[in-house]
Structures are given as C-alpha cells and as structure tokens.
Amino acid sequence: MIVEIGRPVQDAASGGDWTCEYRISGLAEEHRMRVFGVDGVQAIQGALTAIGGALRGAHDPPRFTLTLNGDENLLFP
Numbered sequence: 001m002i003v004e005i006g007r008p009v010q011d012a013a014s015g016g017d018w019t020c021e022y023r024i025s026g027l028a029e030e031h032r033m034r035v036f037g038v039d040g041v042q043a044i045q046g047a048l049t050a051i052g053g054a055l056r057g058a059h060d061p062p063r064f065t066l067t068l069n070g071d072e073n074l075l076f077p
Helices: 040-058
Strands: 002-005 018-025 031-037
Touching: 002 040, 018 040, 031 040
Parallel strands: none
Antiparallel strands: 002 018, 018 031
C-alpha cells in the first residue's frame, strides 16, 4: 500500500482556503480526496486525519492487519 500526500495549495475557487490532496493505492480500490483548511497547516492536518480514518476503515471487518514496521500504530491521527 502507498499513501501519497500532496503539498497544500491555495484554492482560489473557495475564497482563499487551502487544499491538500491525498491518495491511497494498493487497497481493493484507490482512495483519493481533497481536504480543505484555512491555511496550509490545517489542510495537511485534515489530510492526515482523513488518511487515518480511511486506513482504519479499510480493514473493518478485519481481512488483514495494517502495520508500519511491524507496529499496528500507523502514526496517523
């Protein structure tokens, strides 16, 4: 599985909010989303939180265990 996080960019269409895209590939289906924030840091934080939720939901009910270097804590909020 690969988790990719884009750099935050200001989104002119939303009135100046920032957006951060992410993609998770290697699961049954590719998961891609844009997360918004009032600044770049909030957009990244939102993306990390969304990734954590998507990964936890990816194995519910458990078909396999997701680990990072053998640890089940994937380090996503």
